[in-house]
Amino acid sequence: MKIRKGMFNLFLHLVLLAGAVFCALPFFWMISTSLKTSPEVNLTVPQFLPQKAQWSNYPQAIFRAATIGVPFIRCFANSALVALAVTLGVLLTSVLTAYAFGMMKFPAKNILFLLFLTPMMIPFEVTLIPNFIIIQKLGWYDSYLALVIPWTANVFSIYFLRRIFERMDRELYDAARVDGCGDFRFLWSVAVPMAKPALVTIGLYTFLGSWNAFLWPLMVTKSPQLSVIQKGLASFIQEAGTDYQLLMAAATLTILPVVLIYLAAQRWFQEGAEKMF
Amino acid sequence: MFRACRAYLYLLPAAGILMLFHLLPFLAVVWISLYKNWGTQDAFRTGFANYGEILKSGEFFYSLGITLWYAVGTMPITIVLSLVFAVILRRKMRGGTFYRVVYFLPYITSTVAAAAVWKWIFHVDQRGLANSLLMSIGWGPFRFTEESRGIFELMFGHSLPLLGSGPSLALVSVMIFSVWQTFGFYVIIFSAGLGQITKEVYEAAALDGAGPCRIFFSITVPLMRPIVGFLLVISSISAFQTFNQIYIMAPGERLRSARNLTMYIVTQFWEFGRIDRASAAAVLLFIILAVLTAVQLGFYRKKD
DSSP: OHHHHHHHHHHHHHHHHHHHHHHHHHHHHHHHHHTSOHHHHTOSSOOSSOSSOOTTHHHHHHHHHHHTTOOHHHHHHHHHHHHHHHHHHHHHHHHHHHHHHHHOOOTTHHHHHHHHHGGGGSOTTTSHHHHHHHHHHTTOTTSHHHHHGGGSOOHHHHHHHHHHHHTSOHHHHHHHHHTTOOHHHHIIIIIHHHTHHHHHHHHHHHHHHHHHOOHHHHHHOOSGGGOOHHHHHHHHHHHSTTOHHHHHHHHHHHHHHHHHHHHHTHHHHHHHHHHTO | OHHHHHHHHHHHHHHHHHIIIIIHHHHHHHHHHTEESTTSTTOEEOTTHHHHHHHHHSHHHHHHHHHHHHHHHHHHHHHHHHHHHHHHHHTOOTTHHHHHHHHHHHHHSOHHHHHHHHHHHTOSSTTSHHHHHHHHTTOOOOOGGGOOSBHHHHHHSOOOTTTTTOSBHHHHHHHHHHHHHHHHHHHHHHHHHHHTSOHHHHHHHHHTTOOHHHHIIIIIHHHTHHHHHHHHHHHHHHHHHOOHHHHHHOTTTTTTTTOOHHHHHHHHHHTTOOHHHHHHHHHHHHHHHHHHHHHHHHHHHHHO
């Protein structure tokens, strides 16, 4: 009996391991390829590891991207800037809106809240083309504004935060008001610190979403100087030909910041995903 | 009164952005779809002519069919796999945290970069990892992301009309990518759901003499039904919205055998400059997704 149980456990471990290999293999293959020489990449029987790690592929990838008009480091900085601005914007607008809906009393509150939820029914792909026209009409085509402003309000974050503000202690709120503490002060000194876990989750997912966004930047920017990292990488893919070691080096660099953030904060990511249902 | 004004002030930033970049463009897309040659000198109102044109040309239904193949090919396998893995992880296995971290990694990874890696794995000759592994057991080489023939045609050698040959191998490559990318997310969602089942339920079942298989099918699966429903809805929505991985992995097939609805809309606009047609298709997409989203919101309400 004990042996059978041990065998069963071993089997389960093997299943889990197979899943891990499936998930991790592309990452391994990406890094391994990024460190190979060109002849090694072109071997008809691929080798799992390079003979000697070619770290020079990384600067070479950046250099090569520059020759086809992709300023890779600039793209990196653009993405970081845009993602940070979008994250700050989403946090600010969601906190204000969710606080108003969760804590304050005002006429037409429920109808307004329903109105606020309607964009949830309108996917980004449906409004893509008129949005592009609006950006043009605003004179924002090919600018940072086009990359940032449309994304600085998010219905899901408002919905998610409102539930948290609603459950907050009303007595504390009433006591603070009696003591002459205004809404604005209560919001920043009590409500926001109390909602910190939710804010971290929203912030991380917003940053991630913005860093990984591709279709929108592809639509609204054209100059290489404004290209975000995903767009830069896509141009590199199309024009770098078959130098897969350089392509994989560029892909590794693109993925790296997000993976580092994820490994540092993976608990928040997983808790956030759990809260989605 | 003053307080109410202040509340409206708090709503203002989000309201402005949501109106300008969500509601206004939605009204605009409906408006544009009713015009012919919108945005040019000879624009005129045509009623539903654009819709008629799309529905008659068959291209829209072709894209819809591709989207359905994509959904049918990715949803069941991802859901079954992730439920099994979540159930195993529930047993407090050693290294559980490690596995969860690894499974979730693809989900947070940039689709563009990861799709580039998979494209390299699915490279058309034996330099690609997939082909070299398959050729070592005497299969292939396959053209994977460049193969426009359906997988049933490749298997049985007969071509069938109207997508009867199955999704093209190019689309299947994208589907494998999507399973890889969403699997870990589903595992986490299922783990959260399983965590809500109390130990007593399982203990009682075990006392009644139910084996692990019986417990899985008679307790776990029925209790997970709302989560399965939720995942079915969000994954069918994303089947319609998939763009990045198709754009990167199958550039040659994105106008043909890998052209789902979003790709159809974008290419009508980009390749043919048909804003009117693209808008009508977008409205049709909206109607399909609105039905699916309504179902999704129903799941949220049930949970509250």
